[in-house]
Amino acid sequence: MAAATAAQAATGFTTGAPHVLVVPYPAQGHMQPLLHLASLLATRGLRLTVVAMPATAHLLEPLLAAHPSSVRPLSFPASDDLDTSGPTSVGADFHAHAAALRAPLGQWLRSRARRSDSGDGETSRVVAVISDFFCGWTQPLAAEAGVPRLVFAPSGVLATAATHSLFRRTPRPPEGDDAGRGYAVSFPALPGAPAFPWRQISRMYRSYAEGGGDEHTEAIKDNFLWNLESAAFVCNTCHPLEGKYLDAQPLEDLAGKRVWAVGPVAPPPPDETGEDDTASDVTTWLDALPDSSVAYVSFGTMMVPPPPHAAALASALERSGTPFVWAAATTTLPDGFADRVAAAQTGLVLRGWAPQVAALRHRAVGCFVTHCGWNSVLESCAAGVPMLAWPMAADQFFNARLAVEEARVAVAASWGGFGGVPDAEHLARALTEVVGEAGAGIRARAKELASMVAEAVGEGGSTRRELDGLVNMVVTAPWQGKSPAGRLGAN
Template identity: 90%
Template structure:
């Protein structure tokens, strides 16, 4: 018995909880929240197999270290393998990723979906699949072997429902002058929100503008099929919470998500003292730099890992920061900044430009940061909300306009920098005025609301909170699947 237990421990396997297959989409902004959710599930006794490729398996290291006996990687070489540390696209990469993994994963899943299956490592049969909403090709695989598939949405429920509504209803802007000012309404959502056509995801607009009846391009068709497959799933699991999106969560079942249950389990990111920031030296340097500034006086600027603002947009923001005299930390990655802007800021001691990785969570939690200039990617919105920092919202593409509308008009924890996206460069003076609405004394009101929201998020993930109840309910559902009920 002791020898068997030792052998099992050495193999990194465990017995007991139900076995769930987790399939992330290989882009960092999608992978990280799903891996955070996986950690929460493993901590509650579930056994997980997490799919990776050679280029993404390193991202699993913290999860594997924290749960060595209940989580294991399943690595497939992929024709779509690419570096996930920077921008990635949804299109050719999307289609190639699905094409490369569908066959080998299907074979693996068929071998582990039988009630008497075993792989010699104690994992047992798979009772459910949880996969990213860009991995809906797993839906027919799961259906084939008779196990439920749950959709993980790294976006909020508003953006998730609206995006699926587009591919379900297929609205289209009229041609010519009739299309000017056209807005897409979402009548099945609370408040029937409407968004100008230019604010609708380029992924969708490119599909319907590809020709009469839609594009015949196989990549575009794969994207449409993806969202329709999601609507066949057993449920949606969203990285959101009732304090932020209760308006939509309380309206369940949502027609735009085919009436499927939405589990609101966010924020899934661990608390700041356990984020595993992988460059503590950089975090310490940024913290030390921020220590010199008064409370709520500094703007933290980041457009995420996938969004690079065009040079004209970056120049407008740089000019606004200089005109307003707002101290800043700019996580610029590959952004092209105006000539000598960085040198001027460094010489004056009012600006710090970071290339490469930036300690965003640590920066947002610093007392000196009073504003987050953000593209409103959902991970950034959640991190800002949890930190109690108001946003200067500058959406560019994808789900960002939905997220920005939520932050500005509903939660009222943000001020709009621009609604023009890539197509419109705001005036630097207008940006400077927007900065002054958030940073310093003028931003006291929006900052107070942001801090109130942060308290509500903390309560949601705490004992008895709404997020904790949702997570426990999800785990119970997976346990019942494992018990065969």
């Protein structure tokens, strides 16, 4: 014990426990869930080395502060100028991220994977790699080093399986139908064989299918095909929300690999009223309003609705008389709108940080108008607040379909995405379906789902069991460089 304590003091890193390399994709919506998972793994006794980049290093600070003896950052000079947090092409991001880190990280991993574990903390043997599903390039590195790689999906299992199915099967509209009008992509290997119009398929895949061949689009395809060679998938989801797909394992669209459902990984919500004056202002404003009467509006940190879409929603809010809090960030709102609703005390427009979790859990909020990013869907489900679903891009159409048609805790605002502006009157009617007395039924279902999610993450719940099983597998499996993918995939 004295020797272990001395080694820990010298390295700042817990000795003796299994050592796992964690590779986030450096964009906030991807990093935060993986860092939350890392905290859960550290709490359960694993040592973690987390790859950090200058542009996103600040996001690691809470994790490092909470687990100073079991988590450490790892950065490389080659990544100093790489910033994937901006609005660049996702294909270019894949390519730049891999190019900057592949060689130095591969060297680091090989030096720590094929050695006897001396128990000396920082240089101890790595037994597994957990990396974001946008970091498929880590799969050949892990295979070369002889350790298993687990894919972390910040999305749900439906969206994860469907996205990988696209790159595995490469469906395309028939020749001559360049815009894909009338063409739907089916997913016959998934329960219920869902199908989605071509325009609802992510731009990432459509860009590949419509103009594949350059290094960026090929990097995207390679990324997802590498994921299918991994040992297992770890999804930020849970059985109450996606049991239909989890119970159908093994899923052909994920190459039959085990899916560990460990979500929601976010910790219990803090008292956000102490974080920013905005939170206190929002809470005070909501306190004066009746239960379930307010619409909270947010399209996430990266999704900005175009001015015509924002104008349609602004008109719907005024027509319906629905009180609202709108986390508008950089959204262009109609001239005079913010001043009118402020003067009438019917709406609150926020331009900076918005206390989303606190707002969703306030008794006055009865509806969440959302783009259906997965983090927002999970927050809404955990809070027991029904959604007005307005998907725009990426995995959002999969998530919205799940919330509207399967969980039945959402009403569709629009399925047109960026390409279709809904009628303001239609939006006003949709708002009145969810907010107030008319929404009692859907709110009851949302509250029931929230209770089931809370049970899942509680002691003995399905999420807790999945997380413990994942940790036990990493701790006990004797990889020793021999077919880790096959061994883990069969677990």
